[in-house]
Every structure is written in C-alpha cells, then in structure tokens.
C-alpha cells in the first residue's frame with residue numbers, strides 16, 4: 001500500500017514490531033498494545049480519536065505514520081448474504097475479498113497475491129496470470145475493512161493467490177488475526193489453503209499453528225499434474241507426506257482436502273477408490289466443491305447425483321466428507337471465480353518458474 005509522503009503504514013507492523021519502533025521513539029511497550037487495539041480491535045485510523053495516547057505521541061504519529069487500507073471500489077451483496085468487495089491497489093491492480101455469513105459464523109476469504117502464478121486449470125484467478133505479492137497491510141487491510149462492517153469469526157486464506165508463495169507477509173498477517181490485542185481469532189478459525197508448495201508447508205509448520213487446507217483435486221499424479229500443475233514439482237507422495245507430519249506435530253489437527261468436482265474428469269467411482277487409498281492413515285476431512293464455471297473454462301461441473309455418490313463412497317470408507325455449498329454465485333464470489341483486475345506482467349512459463357522454481 002503506497003502511503004502519502006512515504007509515511008509508515010502501521011498496518012504493516014506486528015505488535016512486536018510496533019513495540020520495537022516505539023522503543024526507538026522512547027515510548028513504553030504498552031503503548032504499542034494500546035495503538036494495536038485502537039487500530040485493529042476498534043477499527044480506528046484517526047490518531048486524534050486514540051484518547052489514551054499522549055498528545056505528543058499522537059502528534060508524532062500524525063507526522064510519521066498512517067493507517068492506509070486498500071480503497072473499496074465495488075461492494076456487492078449476493079441474494080444469499082455473501083458479500084464481495086473489490087479493492088483498488090496501485091497501478092490499476094485490484095483484488096477481491098469475500099464474506100460468507102452462515103448462522104453465527106462469518107467467514108472472510110482473503111486474497112494474498114494479485115493474480116496467481118500456479119495456473120490451476122479450474123481456477124479463473126490462475127488463468128489471469130500473476131502480478132505481485134500483497135504487502136502485510138494489503139492482506140490485513142482486507143480483514144480491517146470487513147471487520148468494521150461484518151462479524152468476522154473465521155478467516156480463510158483462500159482468495160486470489162497462493163499464500164505460501166507470499167510467506168512472510170501472510171504469516172505476519174495471520175499472526176495479527178490471532179493476536180488478542182487485534183482480532184483474537186483462535187488457530188482453529190484461521191485456515192491457510194495451499195495448492196501444495198511442500199517446502200513452504202514445512203516452513204509453516206515450524207512457525208504457525210493455523211489450520212491447513214490442501215487443494216488436492218485429483219487422486220493420482222497423472223491427473224493432478226494436469227489439473228494442479230505444481231504437482232509436477234511436488235508430487236502427491238511428497239504432499240501427503242507433509243500432511244501426515246502436519247497432523248503428527250503438536251497441533252494434531254485434521255487436514256482438510258479440497259476436491260473440486262469436474263464432470264467426467266475426476267469424479268468417477270475409480271477416482272473415489274483411489275482417493276480412499278491415498279488418504280489412508282491421514283486424519284482427513286474432505287470438502288467436495290461443485291465446480292463454478294467461468295468464461296473460457298474448459299470444465300463443467302459434475303452432476304449432483306455423481307457428487308453425492310462420490311461422497312457416499314468416501315463416507316463408507318470412513319472419510320469425513322461434505323459437499324460444500326456454493327455461495328455468492330450471482331456476484332461471481334464463489335470458489336475459483338475471484339479475478340480482480342490487473343496486468344499480467346509475466347509470461348506463463350516464466351511466471352511458474354519465478355514462483356516455484358519449476359523447470
């Protein structure tokens with residue numbers, strides 16, 4: 001997020017980093033806690049309103065800092081209550097954030113990159129190419145803006161982009177989501193979804209205990225190479241290996257596997273059987289996602305009877321399986337439909353290489 005006169009954008013700072021900054025300014029650490037609460041818990045961006053900070057500190061903040069969030073350019077509400085914001089970033093780039101209310105739960109689907117380099121074949125974001133990583137401020141700014149308007153109880157890093165390819169900013173933003181002086185979400189209510197960047201999954205395991213969702217979408221390498229091309233770099237064996245380790249480390253939480261239902265591609269009984277075999281021994285939850293077509297998509301959605309039959313097959317084998325409801329269809333807010341608007345500055349092959357070092 002570009003800030004006026006190159007002031008410090010405080011949304012880029014974790015509470016610990018803010019305390020370090022304040023130490024340099026000769027302020028006690030608890031001032032950082034107070035400022036963090038004003039900004040994140042109360043959604044206040046105007047330093048004048050932060051009445052428990054001294055006048056001198058407020059004046060200094062005025063001179064040197066801002067709280068700058070992406071600008072809202074579209075705010076759409078679906079007939080089912082799903083809400084989608086389009087945010088303008090710099091240079092004509094924009095990103096999308098989606099809020100999905102369901103009973104007492106309010107889930108915010110947050111973007112981590114402008115576009116995506118991984119080019120999963122069922123995903124309209126991937127089809128648009130990659131432009132750049134979001135800053136911490138641009139990631140947490142989506143939560144900041146949404147939390148002022150809606151009751152956000154859960155966050156999924158499942159919007160535009162592969163979050164693990166913007167590791168530092170995503171981890172810092174997720175830590176803020178879970179900080180009791182900010183949004184105070186428990187680790188069970190913050191989920192990172194990855195297409196399977198295996199080394200970064202291991203890095204994540206070492207520094208964070210958020211929940212993990214894996215975009216699986218195919219039960220064998222030949223098919224997954226086609227649907228989720230990063231599989232050519234990190235195959236199923238490696239991916240499922242790290243998923244097993246994720247459960248056996250101290251977090252001991254189930255991994256959720258996402259499986260998009262593509263008509264005639266990955267939805268046959270033999271695929272269900274293969275899936276049961278490869279997931280053996282992993283405490284897994286499987287989400288079957290009806291495919292949401294977008295202009296130019298090469299797939300169509302499996303018929304509902306086939307999706308239900310697939311689900312039955314998995315359930316009989318003891319796999320906790322649900323069919324995810326499609327939400328926000330009428331405003332293109334459903335899974336894999338987030339495209340924003342941006343310039344693809346990379347060529348497709350260069351894009352993938354740059355992101356994952358794929359040959």
Ligand code: SF4
Nearest residue numbers: 116119120123126161
């Ligand atoms: S599904 Fe996720 S990782 Fe794959 S192209 Fe789309 S945004 Fe990127």
